[in-house]
Amino acid sequence: MSTYLIKGVRPLGGEPADILVEDGRIAAVGDSLDATGAEVVEAAGLIALPGLVDLHTHLREPGREDAETVETGSRAAALGGFTAVHAMANTDPVADTAGVVEQVWRLGQEAGLVDVVPVGAVTVGLGGERLAELGAMADSAARVRVFSDDGHCVADPALMRRALEYVKAFDGVVAQHAEEPRLTAGAQMHEGDRSARLGLTGWSAAAEEAIIARDVLLAEHVGARLHVCHVSTAGSVEILRWAKSRGVRVTAEVTPHHLLLTDACAESYDPVFKVNPPLRTDADVEALRAGLADGTIDAVGTDHAPHAVEDKESEWAQARPGMLGLEQALSVVIETMVEPGRLDWAGVADRMSVRPAAIGRLDGHGRPIAPGEPANLVLVDAAARAVVDPAALASRSRNSPYAGRELPGRVVATFLRGTPTVLDGKAVK
Ligand SMILES: [Zn+2]
Numbered sequence: 001m002s003t004y005l006i007k008g009v010r011p012l013g014g015e016p017a018d019i020l021v022e023d024g025r026i027a028a029v030g031d032s033l034d035a036t037g038a039e040v041v042e043a044a045g046l047i048a049l050p051g052l053v054d055l056h057t058h059l060r061e062p063g064r065e066d067a068e069t070v071e072t073g074s075r076a077a078a079l080g081g082f083t084a085v086h087a088m089a090n091t092d093p094v095a096d097t098a099g100v101v102e103q104v105w106r107l108g109q110e111a112g113l114v115d116v117v118p119v120g121a122v123t124v125g126l127g128g129e130r131l132a133e134l135g136a137m138a139d140s141a142a143r144v145r146v147f148s149d150d151g152h153c154v155a156d157p158a159l160m161r162r163a164l165e166y167v168k169a170f171d172g173v174v175a176q177h178a179e180e181p182r183l184t185a186g187a188q189m190h191e192g193d194r195s196a197r198l199g200l201t202g203w204s205a206a207a208e209e210a211i212i213a214r215d216v217l218l219a220e221h222v223g224a225r226l227h228v229c230h231v232s233t234a235g236s237v238e239i240l241r242w243a244k245s246r247g248v249r250v251t252a253e254v255t256p257h258h259l260l261l262t263d264a265c266a267e268s269y270d271p272v273f274k275v276n277p278p279l280r281t282d283a284d285v286e287a288l289r290a291g292l293a294d295g296t297i298d299a300v301g302t303d304h305a306p307h308a309v310e311d312k313e314s315e316w317a318q319a320r321p322g323m324l325g326l327e328q329a330l331s332v333v334i335e336t337m338v339e340p341g342r343l344d345w346a347g348v349a350d351r352m353s354v355r356p357a358a359i360g361r362l363d364g365h366g367r368p369i370a371p372g373e374p375a376n377l378v379l380v381d382a383a384a385r386a387v388v389d390p391a392a393l394a395s396r397s398r399n400s401p402y403a404g405r406e407l408p409g410r411v412v413a414t415f416l417r418g419t420p421t422v423l424d425g426k427a428v429k
Helices: 070-079 098-111 134-139 157-168 193-198 205-222 234-245 256-260 263-268 282-294 329-338 345-359
Strands: 004-011 017-022 025-030 039-042 047-050 052-057 082-087 115-118 173-176 225-228 250-254 377-387 406-416 419-423
Touching: 004 377, 047 345, 052 070, 052 329, 052 345, 070 082, 070 098, 070 406, 070 419, 082 377, 082 406, 098 115, 098 134, 134 157, 157 173, 157 205, 157 225, 173 205, 193 263, 205 225, 205 234, 205 250, 234 250, 234 282, 250 282, 250 345, 256 282, 256 329, 282 329, 329 345, 329 377, 329 406
Parallel strands: 004 039, 004 047, 052 082, 082 115, 173 225, 225 250
Antiparallel strands: 004 017, 017 025, 047 377, 377 406, 406 419
C-alpha cells in the first residue's frame, strides 16, 4: 500500500498543514512533514474533510442495472467525495433478506470504491404488511443497522411500532419515508398555488408532517431510534425541533435538491424536476436551511435516484420521481450553506460525515482528521466553479436537476482507507 503526503491542505478549512497517509491510516498531521518515498499530493488551497457518508442512495442493483449498478453508483459517490453510502432496499428483488443484503454488500466490496452499506427493508417486499427478517439482516455479513421501506411509507402505525421495538434490540434505526398514502393518491407536485395553476394533483405538506408527528410519538413511547428521510417542509422542521426538545431519539436528513430548488421548477413541465417528496416553496427551503444550520436536521442525504431515460423523459404524469445527487451534493451544500455563511467547514463535516456515520453506526467513518484515524478523506477546491454537464457524470443515468447550472466546489481527491479512489478530479478506476 502506497504512502501519500498531502501537502498544504486546510483540514476542516483551518490553517494549512501536511497530512501523511500510511497503511490506510493518517500517520501524522503537521507542518512541513517529510516523508521520503511518499507520493506527494500538492493540496495548497484545498480543504480536507472526512470522507462523506450518505444515508440515502439508490444503487438499483439488483434489478435495474440499466439505470445504475453498485459499481457505477460507487464511482459517482467517490467522485462526489463519499467514502460510504447506504444503499436503499427498493431493488428487485427487494433487500428484505440476509441473502440480498449480503449480495449488495459483496458487490460493494468488489467495486472497492466506497463502503456500500445495505439498508434492509422494514416489511416483506416493501408491502407494508409483514415485518421482514430484521434480525437476520442485522446478524448477516452486511451487519444492517438502518431499515427503510423508502419509496414507500410504513403507513400502518401498529407495524411501525413493532419495527421500532424490534430494531431497538440491536441498536438499529428505522428510516421512515414520511408520506401518508391516503393523502397523496395521484399526487404529482407540491400542493399549493402552483399545483392549482398547473392543473397537477398536489402532495400536501400535511401528508409528510402527519407521519413525522405520529412517528416521533411512537419513537418516544418505545424509546427506539427513528430517522426521518428527506424532510421537505417547514412544518416538519418544527415537529422535529419539538421532538428533540423532548429528548425523543429522532434524527433527520435533507436532500441537496430540497435545499436548492423549489416547486417553481415544475412550471417547465420538465420531469427531471419530479421527485418524491416534491420540491416545495421558498419558505420551506429557508426553513430547511435553518434547520440544517442549527442541527435540527442532522444530515444531508442525497436520495440519489438514477432512472433510465425511458422512465424519466416522458410526460410529467408518467415520469418516475427521483433525481441524481451524489456527484453534486457537496457543491449544492457549498452554494446553499457555506457561501451564505450558514455552515462552516466543520459544520459541513458534521452534517455530511460525522452525524450520518453515527446514525448508521459505521466504524471508521466520520472520524477526526488526526493521527491514528482511518484515512477516509476528501480534498475539495471550494473556489472552483463549473457548469454541470449530465453527459460527463459517472452515474449510468442522466437525470440531474442541475444540468446547465453553475455550482461551486470541485472534489479533487478522495481516499478510502488510504487508497485514492479519485485523484485530480478523476476516478482512479
Ligand atoms: Zn423516499
